[in-house]
Amino acid sequence: MSRRIASSKATVVSQAERDIRARLDDHELDFTAMSAISNIYRAGSAVRNHMERSLLADYDLSWVAFTVLWVLWIWGEQETGHVASEAGITKGTLTGVMKTLQARKLIKRIPHRDDRRRVSIGLTKAGVRLIEQVFPEFNTHETLAVSGLTMAEQHELARLLRLVLKQVSSATPEEDV
Amino acid sequence: MSRRIASSKATVVSQAERDIRARLDDHELDFTAMSAISNIYRAGSAVRNHMERSLLADYDLSWVAFTVLWVLWIWGEQETGHVASEAGITKGTLTGVMKTLQARKLIKRIPHRDDRRRVSIGLTKAGVRLIEQVFPEFNTHETLAVSGLTMAEQHELARLLRLVLKQVSSATPEEDV
DNA sequence: GGATACTCATTTGAGTACAAACGATTTCTG
């Protein structure tokens, strides 16, 4: 398991934001952007943290391990490079995660038929059983997490985040992959 | 440096979401929540990744190191436990980060006047110089990140995220701190 | 006032994560 919450009782976030503003008022800063972005990061960390502690720990899965299983469940057998990219990790990190998952017999390696550099991975039957048990619970937690929002707000939130994501990833130099 | 983007050219996210939906349609799942939550996490990772690569790497600062400097800048000298909480890391992690920052003479330790268990930390002059140089740039990137949204949308995004954050953190067992 | 319980930061041990270097293959090119 790993990673911790971006702290802060949410009930005091607004006060904290006001405090920050008060201290930085003489610099020329974009407080609206600051507030939106920092809340994105905080909420993202809180979600990951919550899932790890409240759900994934019960199955002895890290966030990344869960993500890899999920990717393989949705898209089936995939080459490692593609899995890494989908899971949002580097190839090097995936190698380590694969080691763990393979030791637990949740995934299996499938050598490429005629290019021996390449390796695909896929779920074993045990892997399928596990993700089919875990994911519905995961989704229940997701539902709970957005339960304070109306349906329209949930859609709006996803839409706005996609816009940010688009902007950020187009501005970030692609290193690997 | 560390951590990587939650992958995916944002331009194909919507298509990916449709693919997922197609594959899971027979399970009874809350796709709206799933979409909102996964976009929160993806956007959060993308933001962190972007800042690390496009800005913080130039100053040889990790995300967490930057966050600690920022906390000390905003709130002044603080006890370590409080700094850890604000920065969203455990006290144990902070100890390591402090070691790095102290080696670079960006922060200094301040022993508590009459309780020798406690330690406060604060910025050195070099630390203040650094954060005062970096943060305005950081904020510029934040502005860029939300440049696809209207002002009203930026406020709405922050508001919706605060609601999610509130829900999630009230549902997550507090371990440390 | 002396043992006991508590409260801090730190250390420990294992796992995650990245970039960069590496080695094994395959593909390209002359």
Add this chain to the structure above:
DNA sequence: CAGAAATCGTTTGTACTCAAATGAGTATCC
């Protein structure tokens, strides 16, 4: 077809990260 370039997954080195154990110091309670 042989050497160079490109493309894979893996390894390496460093940093971050957590939970749990530890150790130093303080407070409580009889």
